[in-house]
Amino acid sequence: MTALDLDALIDDPTTRIIVTCGAGGVGKTTTAAALGLRAAERGRKVVVLTIDPARRLAQSLGLTELDNTPRAVKDVDGANGGSLDAMMLDMKRTFDEVVLAHATPEKAEQILANPFYVALSSSFAGTQEYMAMEKLGQLHKQAEKTGEWDLIVVDTPPSRSALDFLDAPERLASLLEGRFLRLLLAPARGPLRLMSAGVNLAMSVMNKVLGAQVLTDVQTFAAAFDTLFGGFRERAEKTVALLREPHTAFLVVAAPQNDALREASYFADRLREERMPLAGVVLNRVTTTHAPDLSAERSLAAAEKLTDSDKSALTAAVLLLHADRMQQVVGEAKRADRFRRGHRSVPTVDVPALPDDVHDLAGLRQIGDLLTA
């Protein structure tokens, strides 16, 4: 059971990509932003890619516009030669850009106007994950080429299941390369009689149920997308390879609650299985106390005694609050300990809970201090 040294991680010039992942609502985006800011103020040239930040956090980073391009964050201390850019992912726009970059203008126009493409690019469950990876690939390439960044911090989409984020690119690629799309393309390429009876039957059912227009749209979409298929799988594989390299560090963010720890466990195991470099686990929003010796039981009993004898109601109330807090401290410690024993080789760091939400750079600096305390 080792401690996670995040300053060492961000100060190491060979660390080029940090990916934060974990269940939704555990402070993943805040952690990514705080680490990015700290790295920048310690001299790294950082770009932070966020997916769906809380409104006020986004404002604190100057992310008021969704324009899919990194923008410099104001008021970052650049005394050590570092800088901080931030951007918010626009998944549809990223997808459109992929299409525009890899298809002829004529074909691109056809694709962008197709209703199935519109549905796929704006609401397919894996698109956000895929586009986050796509954007990471783009930023990495740009960083290598221009040298404007030497560290990319990327936040992953708030998927409920850890699986989604690792599997989405593959799912999207296999959907686009799937048997059915191949079959749909067949009529455009060869004589219909080559199609099996099963496919013919399937086609006629689809025509009947969905209407002929839908099938035509799907076919147009498939035909127009055909040239991009190979590219999709290749790019997905490249991104996965990039994530396996030693200059990448995964940080799993969790809170000391059962659900979040279960997801963190699963994620840690999965990353190891996939040979992805797991730097450690950030245990966020841990309840702390400076009076650990006053147990919940004693505190409750004392509060009761005061109430029974009609003495200081204020002290009784404060003792009840402490009892409540101690129960949380003890419960969280138990759960965190169980997690650590189950993942002995995984370094961890505890970040104490703050009473209010972080929504400015000062707050992010405070989180940065706590992450590395």
Add this chain to the structure above:
Amino acid sequence: MVTGKGGTGKTTVAAAMALSLADQGKRVLLVEVEGRQGLAQLFDVPPLPYVERKIAVGPGGGEVFALAVDAEAALLEYLDMFYHLGRAGKALDKVGAVDFVTTIAPGLRDVLLTGKVYEATRRKAHGRLAYDAVVLDAPPTGRIGPFLNVNHEVAGLAKVGPIRNQADAIMGMLRSDVTRIHLVTLLEEMPVQETLDAVEQLETLDLRIGSIVVNMVRHSPLDDESLALAVKEKLPTAELTKGLRAAGISASKQMVSTLAAEARDHAVRIGLERENRDRIDALGKEVTELGLVPDGIDHGALFDLAEDLRS
């Protein structure tokens, strides 16, 4: 329909609502559509198949049935029901068409999921409605608008034809008086913001909001005056010192300042919660509070919550 940001407890609230209806003697169908098997976990039963299964009985003779709807199974069922396509349906599945259609066109997927709710709501058995109420553990607030706006989602893909007609019929039910959308939230910034955004979006779609369920509410042992003092770090240390001594606890300076600091953290949080509650109240909707269940949700806790919802 019960929605809410992930982590607010919408599945728990949906289940408690179903139980509370069953308590009043009603036959209730509790439906989940996200493929998470959240209901099975909650009721501690094996994963639910695509079959309606009784999972709880109310004291008033009511019953709760649970169903996990799967879009692909729903499509095959739909094809069979309306087109008697037993074999063709399987052929579709075999070439990957079912997977393709339900994956690539989320609008079609949502029509199938809401379509199942539509069917269950109208189903007759023994000359009367099979269910008095259907409770849907709907997708989270971030996705609820497009999910319920099936008509629009499908319109872009299918302009005419049976799927389009089906979508129109479902939309009619969703907009009618039989449907209410309840939103579950915590008194935290993100869930409240999502609730406000969702209410606005749903009302623009002519959908009816039921209540806002404020979940996991904790009441403060401090009165408002003390809360105000605690925030300003001005709790009277002399009284605390005297009180601690009276309770038999060593009242060191450090102990007093620690307890005061903890009270401050608490008061700051309560202040934020109240700000968030004001934003909810400003909506002018019915608001229901559910207390925090400190030891996690089990069967008993679910019945307690159901009772709270009833009152």
